[in-house]
Amino acid sequence: MNTPFTSSASAVSSILDVARVRADFPILQLTVAGKPLVYLDNAASSQMPQAVMDRLRRYQTSEHANIHRAVHYLSETATAAYEAARSKVQRFINAREAREVIFTSGTTEGINLVAHGWGRQHIKAGDEIILTVLEHHSNIVPWQMLALEKDATIRVVPINDAGELLLDEYEALFNERTRLVSVGHVSNALGSINPVKAMIALAHAHGVPVLVDGAQAAPHLALDVQALDCDFYAFSGHKLCGPTGIGVLYGRAALLEAMQPFKGGGDMIHTVTFEKTTYAPIPNKFEAGTPPIAAAVGLGAAVDYLCGIGMPAIAAHEHALLRYATEQLSALPGVRLFGTAQDKAAVLSFALAGIHPHDVGTLLNQEGVAVRTGHHCAQPLMQRLGVTATSRASFAFYNTLADVDALVAGIRTVQKVFA
Amino acid sequence: MSTDAKALYQEVILDHNRKPRNYGELAHPSHHAEGVNPLCGDHIHVALDLKGDSVERIAFHGESCAICKASASMMTAAVKGKSTANAKTLIHEFVDMATGRSAAQDSPHIGRLAVFSGISALPMRVKCAILPWHTLQAAFNAEPCVSTEAEADPMHTPLGDA
Numbered sequence: 054m055n056t057p058f059t060s061s062a063s064a065v066s067s068i069l070d071v072a073r074v075r076a077d078f079p080i081l082q083l084t085v086a087g088k089p090l091v092y093l094d095n096a097a098s099s100q101m102p103q104a105v106m107d108r109l110r111r112y113q114t115s116e117h118a119n120i121h122r123a124v125h126y127l128s129e130t131a132t133a134a135y136e137a138a139r140s141k142v143q144r145f146i147n148a149r150e151a152r153e154v155i156f157t158s159g160t161t162e163g164i165n166l167v168a169h170g171w172g173r174q175h176i177k178a179g180d181e182i183i184l185t186v187l188e189h190h191s192n193i194v195p196w197q198m199l200a201l202e203k204d205a206t207i208r209v210v211p212i213n214d215a216g217e218l219l220l221d222e223y224e225a226l227f228n229e230r231t232r233l234v235s236v237g238h239v240s241n242a243l244g245s246i247n248p249v250k251a252m253i254a255l256a257h258a259h260g261v262p263v264l265v266d267g268a269q270a271a272p273h274l275a276l277d278v279q280a281l282d283c284d285f286y287a288f289s290g291h292k293l294c295g296p297t298g299i300g301v302l303y304g305r306a307a308l309l310e311a312m313q314p315f316k317g318g319g320d321m322i323h324t325v326t327f328e329k330t331t332y333a334p335i336p337n338k339f340e341a342g343t344p345p346i347a348a349a350v351g352l353g354a355a356v357d358y359l360c361g362i363g364m365p366a367i368a369a370h371e372h373a374l375l376r377y378a379t380e381q382l383s384a385l386p387g388v389r390l391f392g393t394a395q396d397k398a399a400v401l402s403f404a405l406a407g408i409h410p411h412d413v414g415t416l417l418n419q420e421g422v423a424v425r426t427g428h429h430c431a432q433p434l435m436q437r438l439g440v441t442a443t444s445r446a447s448f449a450f451y452n453t454l455a456d457v458d459a460l461v462a463g464i465r466t467v468q469k470v471f472a
Numbered sequence: 473m474s475t476d477a478k479a480l481y482q483e484v485i486l487d488h489n490r491k492p493r494n495y496g497e498l499a500h501p502s503h504h505a506e507g508v509n510p511l512c513g514d515h516i517h518v519a520l521d522l523k524g525d526s527v528e529r530i531a532f533h534g535e536s537c538a539i540c541k542a543s544a545s546m547m548t549a550a551v552k553g554k555s556t557a558n559a560k561t562l563i564h565e566f567v568d569m570a571t572g573r574s575a576a577q578d579s580p581h582i583g584r585l586a587v588f589s590g591i592s593a594l595p596m597r598v599k600c601a602i603l604p605w606h607t608l609q610a611a612f613n614a615e616p617c618v619s620t621e622a623e624a625d626p627m628h629t630p631l632g633d634a
Contacts, residue, residue, distance in 0.1 A: 086477075408538070409536065409537035409538060410537075411512050411537040411539075411597065411600065412481070412485075412537050412538045412539065415477065415481075415539075415594060415596075415597055416477070416478065416481060418477075419477050419478055426512075427511070427512060427513075428513070441513035441535070442512065442513055470478065470481050470482055470485065471485065471489075471538070
């Protein structure tokens with residue numbers, strides 16, 4: 054074995070007791086195609102620890118009713134559990150107040166909420182919205198729909214060949230018509246960690262608010278929305294060891310208060326008559342209808358679980374995995390890596406010479422290795438890279454060096470089939 | 473399923489992916505169509521010339537995964553020289569086999585194409601295998617373009633008749 058292996062291996066073992074962590078995830082014991090599951094599609098969705106499943110079960114078994122309405126016992130316990138989850142999320146992202154945490158169905162709804170609630174009020178004909186070429190479709194399409202409606206323009210920050218945003222070009226995009234910046238914290242397709250703090254400071258210097266799409270950052274980095282000084286921050290529960298159908302939009306209280314609601318209905322009103330409705334204060338103004346209460350409670354438990362391990366330990370372990378995987382894949386002939394940013398999350402996008410990504414995905418699955426193949430909902434980025442699709446291995450804190458070895462062995466098998 | 477999928481790849485790909493038959497463009501074809509799978513980016517053109525009622529010349533080209541390319545290659549080899557009626561029978565038999573609606577042994581004309589019978593156990597890849605066949609059907613029907621994700625998604629709608 055070469056030296057990097059030894060150094061990476063010891064680095065990993067000293068940061069996190071992975072064997073103990075893995076025991077918390079029943080699904081990791083599965084076999085697929087007769088092989089032990091090697092789950093490397095965490096950027097699409099992460100797995101759920103037993104603690105979160107137990108919390109969901111306890112909620113449904115002994116705490117569930119509708120929230121914010123009745124005065125009976127169960128309604129009170131459900132409301133308390135739901136609001137406790139909000140407070141856990143508030144601490145997780147270091148928001149000033151719990152009411153700055155809006156529960157959504159996921160990142161996509163969070164971005165759409167801002168596009169409708171803030172964008173339709175503030176974006177006018179001729180105005181400009183700054184996005185980046187790294188964005189996921191969910192941080193492109195809502196703004197295109199808004200731009201089409203308002204006759205506004207989308208401006209796009211380019212990247213270099215390593216997958217890093219070009220900050221000079223970003224700065225040059227600002228003018229008196231710039232109204233909003235919406236940028237991903239971490240690229241889902243390449244793993245690039247964008248310098249959002251500096252980008253926010255620059256936008257604020259021009260008086261422009263910033264939404265950060267944190268779908269890929271929240272599971273991997275210690276978050277502090279006050280330190281970032283962002284105006285909005287959106288992320289999803291299911292990429293964070295929580296259930297699907299729940300997400301978070303953080304917004305500055307003053308901005309949220311001035312915004313129009315996105316959805317109308319029950320639970321978001323103060324009083325209703327047929328002449329006029331007055332809206333509830335935040336966060337309820339944005340949570341019309343019965344929310345996914347159980348999913349929110351589950352997200353609260355997921356946040357507790359992650360904090361129990363510690364986000365710095367998670368980030369350090371994943372970084373060691375990334376370093377080892379990058380070394381190993383770079384050493385393989387016929388493998389091209391996409392995205393080599395200095396600051397990077399544990400995502401490896403790659404292509405095998407002469408082999409279509411979908412064939413790679415199918416054959417890796419036969420080895421028990423789950424990767425994502427395709428355009429990763431980032432077609433403009435694929436165009437920039439000059440490919441239609443890539444294969445992507447994305448790691449979580451419960452992955453091991455042995456998982457990387459299984460990926461490498463799987464890639465060799467794929468290459469052998471095609472040899 | 474594990475060994476089957478690898479066997480499918482090995483058998484089909486070794487030959488047809490690396491040396492596709494009838495690959496290229498056809499000058500002045502009597503029928504042609506373009507097939508796309510927007511989910512994975514597979515994109516192929518099928519062109520053919522009918523002489524009387526039989527497929528005299530046929531060719532395909534495009535960008536696709538190995539399953540789609542091998543399927544297209546074997547399809548062109550199989551229908552060359554056949555009558556349109558026989559070619560259409562084969563289209564139905566292949567699509568039914570690939571989608572798991574019928575077994576290879578119940579498909580009297582399927583022949584060597586039976587190597588694709590294992591694809592029905594890989595639901596995410598069935599569309600890759602049947603895209604060339606739907607494109608051929610579209611060419612016979614004089615439809616210029618067929619998509620796996622449109623209203624005519626072959627996974628959900630029966631094949632139309634020419």
